[in-house]
Amino acid sequence: MRTKLMGLLCCAAILMCSCAQNTAGVTERKTKLAPSFAPLTEIRAGRRNLYIIVKNLDSDYWRVTLDGAKAAGNDYNCNIYYSGTYAESDWDLQAELLDDCVKKKADAVLIAPDDSVRLAPKVSEVYHKGIPVVLIDTTANTDDYNICYMTDNLIAGQNAAAEMIDLMHRKGYDDASPVRIGVMVCTTTSQTINERLAGFFQYWAQNAPQGWKIIQDIRCFEGTAEETVPYAEALMQEYPDITGVFGTNDCTTAGLAKALEENERTDIGIVGFDYSDEIMRLIRNPDFDASTIVQRQYDMSHDGVKAAMQIINGKTMPVKFVDMGVVVVNDETLHSVKVQKVLVHN
Amino acid sequence: MKQKKEQYFIKTGLSLVATMIACLVVFSLSIAGMIASFNALMNQHDKRLSSEICKLMTEKMNSSIRYMTDSAQNMASVLSAQNFNSPADVYKELSDHREGSYVSIGFIDADRKIYASEQELKEFEKWDLLSTAVLADPVSISAPYRSGMTGQPVFTMFTDFTYHSDEHGWMFVTYPLAEIQNIAASESFEEETEIWLMNAASANIIQCAGENVYSIGSWENAYLVMSDINPDDKAAYNEWHSKMLCGEPSASFGYRIGNTAYTQIYSNITDMPGWFVVVRIPRSALSTTMSRFRNYVLIFISVLLLVTLMLILIMYRQSTREKKMLEQLSIHDSLTSVMNRRAFDYAAEQRLTRSGKDAMLLFFDVDYFKQVNDRFGHDAGDRILIEFTNILKKHFSELGFISRYGGDEFVVLLDTASKQEVTVILDSMTRDVHAVKPTEDPKKNANFRLSFSAGAACYPEDAESLELLKHCADLALYDVKKRGRNGYSWYHPKLDYIK
Numbered sequence: 091m092r093t094k095l096m097g098l099l100c101c102a103a104i105l106m107c108s109c110a111q112n113t114a115g116v117t118e119r120k121t122k123l124a125p126s127f128a129p130l131t132e133i134r135a136g137r138r139n140l141y142i143i144v145k146n147l148d149s150d151y152w153r154v155t156l157d158g159a160k161a162a163g164n165d166y167n168c169n170i171y172y173s174g175t176y177a178e179s180d181w182d183l184q185a186e187l188l189d190d191c192v193k194k195k196a197d198a199v200l201i202a203p204d205d206s207v208r209l210a211p212k213v214s215e216v217y218h219k220g221i222p223v224v225l226i227d228t229t230a231n232t233d234d235y236n237i238c239y240m241t242d243n244l245i246a247g248q249n250a251a252a253e254m255i256d257l258m259h260r261k262g263y264d265d266a267s268p269v270r271i272g273v274m275v276c277t278t279t280s281q282t283i284n285e286r287l288a289g290f291f292q293y294w295a296q297n298a299p300q301g302w303k304i305i306q307d308i309r310c311f312e313g314t315a316e317e318t319v320p321y322a323e324a325l326m327q328e329y330p331d332i333t334g335v336f337g338t339n340d341c342t343t344a345g346l347a348k349a350l351e352e353n354e355r356t357d358i359g360i361v362g363f364d365y366s367d368e369i370m371r372l373i374r375n376p377d378f379d380a381s382t383i384v385q386r387q388y389d390m391s392h393d394g395v396k397a398a399m400q401i402i403n404g405k406t407m408p409v410k411f412v413d414m415g416v417v418v419v420n421d422e423t424l425h426s427v428k429v430q431k432v433l434v435h436n
Numbered sequence: 437m438k439q440k441k442e443q444y445f446i447k448t449g450l451s452l453v454a455t456m457i458a459c460l461v462v463f464s465l466s467i468a469g470m471i472a473s474f475n476a477l478m479n480q481h482d483k484r485l486s487s488e489i490c491k492l493m494t495e496k497m498n499s500s501i502r503y504m505t506d507s508a509q510n511m512a513s514v515l516s517a518q519n520f521n522s523p524a525d526v527y528k529e530l531s532d533h534r535e536g537s538y539v540s541i542g543f544i545d546a547d548r549k550i551y552a553s554e555q556e557l558k559e560f561e562k563w564d565l566l567s568t569a570v571l572a573d574p575v576s577i578s579a580p581y582r583s584g585m586t587g588q589p590v591f592t593m594f595t596d597f598t599y600h601s602d603e604h605g606w607m608f609v610t611y612p613l614a615e616i617q618n619i620a621a622s623e624s625f626e627e628e629t630e631i632w633l634m635n636a637a638s639a640n641i642i643q644c645a646g647e648n649v650y651s652i653g654s655w656e657n658a659y660l661v662m663s664d665i666n667p668d669d670k671a672a673y674n675e676w677h678s679k680m681l682c683g684e685p686s687a688s689f690g691y692r693i694g695n696t697a698y699t700q701i702y703s704n705i706t707d708m709p710g711w712f713v714v715v716r717i718p719r720s721a722l723s724t725t726m727s728r729f730r731n732y733v734l735i736f737i738s739v740l741l742l743v744t745l746m747l748i749l750i751m752y753r754q755s756t757r758e759k760k761m762l763e764q765l766s767i768h769d770s771l772t773s774v775m776n777r778r779a780f781d782y783a784a785e786q787r788l789t790r791s792g793k794d795a796m797l798l799f800f801d802v803d804y805f806k807q808v809n810d811r812f813g814h815d816a817g818d819r820i821l822i823e824f825t826n827i828l829k830k831h832f833s834e835l836g837f838i839s840r841y842g843g844d845e846f847v848v849l850l851d852t853a854s855k856q857e858v859t860v861i862l863d864s865m866t867r868d869v870h871a872v873k874p875t876e877d878p879k880k881n882a883n884f885r886l887s888f889s890a891g892a893a894c895y896p897e898d899a900e901s902l903e904l905l906k907h908c909a910d911l912a913l914y915d916v917k918k919r920g921r922n923g924y925s926w927y928h929p930k931l932d933y934i935k
Contacts, residue, residue, distance in 0.1 A: 207654060229587060231653060238587050244655065245562065278663075281654050288640040288655040292579070295637035306659045409555060410587035413562070 124183040127171040127190065130156060131163035138197040140398055142391065143187050144174035145202050145227070151340050151364050151387060152202075154435050155226065158388035159200065162395030168197075170395065177312065178277055181205035185212040192219055198398035200391065202227040206281035222401040226390045228282050229411070237397050239390040242413035243282050246363075246383055247289020253381045253418050254290075254334055254361045255298055261359050261379050263333065265299035271334045272305050272325045274342040276312040283338050286363065290336060305329055311342070315368055318345020323353065332358060340364035343382060347372045350380075365419075365436040373421055381420040388435035390414055452752050456745065463741060471730070478726050479697075482719035486699035487688055493629060493715040494686070494703035497644075501616070505575040505593060505707050512574075512595040512607045520599045527551035530607065539583055539590050539610040544569055546603045555585055556610075569594040569606045577708040580613050580633065580642050580653075589613040589642065589653040593707075613653050616644050628721035632714040634658060634702065636680040641714065666692040676700070680712055696720065769840040771818060772825035780839030784849045785902050787837075788895060794853035795836070795895040797905045799913040800828070803887040803921040805844035808874055816874035820886060823872045830868070831861045847906070853894040855926060862890060862924050887922035889913055898927050 127141060142159050144152040156172055163170040171194075175183045181204035189212075191199045199221055203209040206229055214234035217223045225238035258269050273290075275283050287308075294304060307329075311321040322345050326332055335350075335358060337343030343362025347369040350358055359379040362369050372380035393414075397407060417429050511533075520526045523545035530541050530551075540559075542552035548570075550560055559581075560566060568578040574596040583590040592610040599605060616633070631645040639658035646652060662673055669691035679687040680702055688701035700716040720727070767779040775783065788795060802808075802824055809817040821844065828838050828846060836850035850858065869888050873881040891913025899905040908927040916925045 229582075233586070233588065235587075242562075242582060244581065275660070278660050284657065284660075285655045287657050287660070288638070291638035291640050291657055291659075292635065295635070308657075308660050308663065310660075409584050411582060411584045413584065 122176045124173055124175050124180070124187055127173045127187075127194070130160050130170040130172040131168070133169045138168040138399065138402055139194070140168050140170045140198045140200065140395060141187075141191045141194070141196045142170060142172045142200040142226075142395075143184055143191075143202065144172065145178055145204050146176055147174045148176055149340065150366065150436070151385075154365075155202070155387040155391045157435060158391035159395050161388075162392040165392075166396055166399045168395065168399060174202075175204060178204045178280055179312070181209045184209060188212050188216050192216060192221065196221055197402055198222040198224065200224045200226055200394045200398060203230045204280075206231050222398055224394045224398045224401075226394045227385075227387060228280075231281070233410075235410070236401050237394075237407045237410055237412065239394045239397070239412050239414055241385045241416055242411075243285035244289040244292070245413065246385070246416045247286035247291075248293040249289075249416055249418060250286065250336060250361050250363070250383050251290040251293035252297070253383070253420070254336060254359070255294075255302075257359045257361060257379050257381055257420070258302070258334055261333070263302075266301060267333075268331060269299075269302035269333045270305055270329060270331050271303070271336055272309070272329060272332050273336045273338070274309045274311065274318075274322065274325065274346060275338045276310070276342050278310055286338050290338075305332070311345075313341065313345075315341060315344035315348050315366065318342060319349045319352065322346045322349035326353070326355060326358065334359040334361070336360075337362035340366050344368040347380065350378065351375075365433065373419060373424060376421070381418060383416045384419050384429070384432050384436075385416050386414040386432055388432075456748070467734070467737065471734070474730055478730075479719070481726075482697075482721075486717050486719045486721070487690075487701065489629075490688060490699055490701035490715040490717055491686075491703075493631065493717075494701055494713045497616075497631060497713040497715070498703055498705060501577075501705055501707070501713075504611070504615070505577070505595075508593050508595045508607070508609055509574060512597045515607070516598040519601060523549065523551055523599065523603075523605060526597070526599050526605070526607075537611060537615055539586055539612055540592075541607075541609050543597065544594075544606040544608065545599075546605055552608075559584060559610075565592055565608070568592070569608065571709070572596055572606055575707045577705070577711075579635065579708075579711065583610065583612075586612065591616075613642070613644070628718055630716050632716075633705075633708075634680070634712050634714045636677070636710055636712060639677065664693045666694075676702075690719075772822055772840050774825055774829070774846075775837060775839040777839060777841050780837070780841070780847060780849070781902065783837060787849060788902055788905075793851065794897075795905075796850045796853045796855075796858060796892055797895065797902075797909045798848045798850070798858070798890050798892045798924075799841070799906075799909045800824075800846040800848070801889045801913060801917065801921075802844035803889055808886075812874040812880070820872060820874055824869065824886075824888070827865055827868045827872070831865050835861075847909075853897065855892075855894075858892065866922075889916040889921045890924035891916055891927065892924065893927040 130142065140163070142156070144155055146152050152174065159170055159172070173187050184201065184204050188199065188201065199216060201213070201223070203213065203225065210230045210232040213223055213230040214232045217234035223235040225235050225240065227240050229238045229240060254271060263269050273287070275287065277283055291304065309321060309325050311318055318341060325335070326349065335346045337346045337360070340363060343364060344366035346360055346362065347366070350360060351368070351372060356377045360372065362382045364382065365384050369380060369382045372378040373382065393412070401407065417423070417432050419429050419433070423429050515526070515529060520529065523543055527543045530543055533541055540552065540556045542550065542556060544550050544566070548566060550557055550566070552560065563578065563581045565578055568576050572594040576594045578592040580589045580591045582588070590610050590612050592608050594606045594608050597605045597607045629645060630643065632641040632643055634641045641656050641658055641661065643652050643654055643656070665673055672689045672691060676687055676689040686701065686703045688699060690697060690699050692698070697719045698716050699719055700714065702712040702714045705711050705713060767775055769776045802820065805817065805820070808820055825838070825840065828848060832838055832848050832850060835852060836848055838846065838848050841847045852858065869886050872886045874884060875881055891909045891911065893899060893905050893908030893912060895905050898908045911931040912925045912927040915931055916923050
């Protein structure tokens with residue numbers, strides 16, 4: 091009896107250990123794996139081979155970025171291969187793509203890091219192997235790259251806050267009105283998003299009227315516009331006095347815009363980021379007050395390829411960081427030359 | 437089967453397993469109590485010390501920033517003393533200092549004209565640095581921003597500067613934020629301590645030191661960073677942030693994110709209005725060594741317990757063997773292996789009192805046993821006793837237990853009171869006993885026939901206690917002996933008057 095009891099206890103212990111091991115196992119990846127590099131331009135012998143890695147191959151924003159690189163490939167006579175991930179959380183897949191670039195003996199690499207912090211050591215490693223590294227759209231937290239073409243997101247966030255203050259005034263709110271702004275982010279770990287948020291809060295704290303407040307309960311969701319809608323609706327329902335919403339990237343902006351349109355919430359203003367059909371519909375609809383901050387991602391990759399070719403040819407870049415600037419698109423600026431020059435690529 | 441029955445009525449006390457389980461439970465409870473009080477002590481200790489360490493860290497940061505501002509001030513004073521005639525001369529002199537850890541250095545004259553490189557001028561315009569410069573009294577520091585020249589976060593320090601006797605301008609020096617990070621770096625608690633610069637109004641924070649060196653210099657917002665704080669601690673956080681907004685020079689509070697408890701403290705930066713140094717440290721950081729010590733103690737105690745249990749087990753097995761041997765000696769008669777008198781009395785008493793069922797007690801006497809001994813010797817006597825016992829076992833072992841009560845006297849307690857059943861057995865036994873021979877030699881055995889006498893009494897019919905039952909059976913035996921032996925008899929009340 092005693093032996094049986096000991097046996098039973100041992101079995102239970104082994105079972106518990108194996109269960110614990112199973113629980114601690116690798117978590118399943120939610121998104122698609124990164125595809126192998128594919129040609130973006132015509133591939134011709136004798137030309138330099140440049141590799142570009144983007145954040146989301148399914149996104150319109152990154153399609154425009156690749157268009158810029160493709161045009162530059164033709165302009166500066168080089169072969170360009172491209173790949174990327176499908177979610178910003180897949181920085182580890184970008185690290186694998188960087189390793190692949192080294193194996194393929196790339197002449198230069200252009201990358202938009204999914205994670206400025208976690209991808210920094212790998213960017214540094216590639217740079218120290220003598221391959222020119224050009225960062226586009228997002229920086230990496232290291233000195234080990236040649237040049238970075240991106241939006242200064244702190245400034246872009248400030249522009250968004252300035253536009254939100256203007257938009258609230260345009261909606262008729264005066265300094266004594268109780269303005270409440272809801273904020274939605276797609277991730278809490280992206281430096282791009284955090285800088286936009288920091289810029290927004292910084293400008294708001296310095297320039298918004300005293301009684302105008304940002305709701306401290308910042309909502310976070312990463313998904314398509316369609317998937318974002320319920321989260322956007324929840325934010326609006328939980329804060330009935332909300333007067334404006336701020337979307338920090340293309341997906342949150344599209345999701346917030348779609349939610350406003352579907353629920354006919356013309357009382358809520360929106361300021362977002364990037365170009366999407368959803369936000370553009372609201373900007374063109376006179377019933378809504380909507381704006382979006384559009385980046386020059388076409389120019390980022392175009393200028394990036396140009397710089398990469400210059401570095402390959404031995405030129406030293408005078409600066410390491412180039413702020414490409416943004417344009418504020420609303421119903422007033424939509425048809426301006428400055429805005430149309432940027433929107434033509436979208 | 438029979439032995440088990442005997443043991444059932446003799447065995448007493450707790451089993452070893454029960455005793456060991458009880459010991460383990462007591463031990464586990466004591467250890468749990470000890471760990472709980474140890475943890476409570478460590479928590480108190482961590483809470484007090486982490487607050488002290490945070491204070492020291494903020495003071496270190498603040499004094500280091502002061503050291504930087506003092507250096508800039510001293511440099512401005514030394515250059516001011518040279519009484520330059522024009523801003524261009526000042527700028528030329530400053531340009532000679534473009535070395536070391538500066539990202540840029542330059543001059544702003546009394547008309548707010550900026551003397552700097554083209555790229556530096558762009559930065560002035562982009563970040564509106566002039567508005568920070570005019571706040572210098574005598575020093576002001578800009579909010580961190582990303583430098584176009586380096587791509588890294590930087591901050592610019594402005595210092596009052598006098599030239600051309602009484603003209604008032606500002607010298608500016610741009611440092612990489614890494615300078616502050618180097619100041620913040622500390623070998624003690626390097627991985628655990630996080631140091632931020634935090635703007636009270638916007639709740640923006642910029643990391644200066646932390647576990648991941650690559651995250652240093654990145655922007656975050658406290659509303660997001662603190663969004664995972666335990667709901668119970670949110671009020672404390674809001675109060676802490678309110679104190680910062682109200683301009684209180686320093687405040688601390690404790691909170692939890694998940695299972696990690698933190699102590700967080702801020703301290704204002706004199707020359708950077710609206711900005712504060714924030715230090716946070718997980719309280720467990722301090723108790724890492726103590727936790728290790730606690731775990732060693734636990735492992736030591738567990739090994740000790742294991743060894744003790746093993747020793748107890750070995751000793752138990754040895755004592756069981758000895759006990760069995762002693763039991764054999766103390767319970768059983770060494771010649772016949774049936775129970776001895778003492779053991780029988782105890783077992784019979786237990787049997788009668790515990791079950792209360794009908795029983796029968798029989799006394800047996802081997803007839804003329806003394807003569808057997810005298811005629812055939814003691815070995816033959818012993819053989820007779822063993823043979824007689826075997827016959828008793830054959831007939832009664834399934835019905836009860838048997839004892840050699842002394843010499844040639846045996847007693848049997850049966851789980852039946854059926855005289856009819858026992859009569860059949862006794863008759864059968866009589867035939868067996870008659871066939872017993874004292875030696876192997878038929879000649880010597882000539883004219884020998886072994887017989888026995890038996891007296892029986894029933895429980896509870898004849899007596900309700902063992903003593904009385906034995907007495908009744910003894911009377912019945914006496915009656916048989918009186919009538920010439922070689923027979924058996926049942927007790928009846930008349931016998932009480934015979935003896």
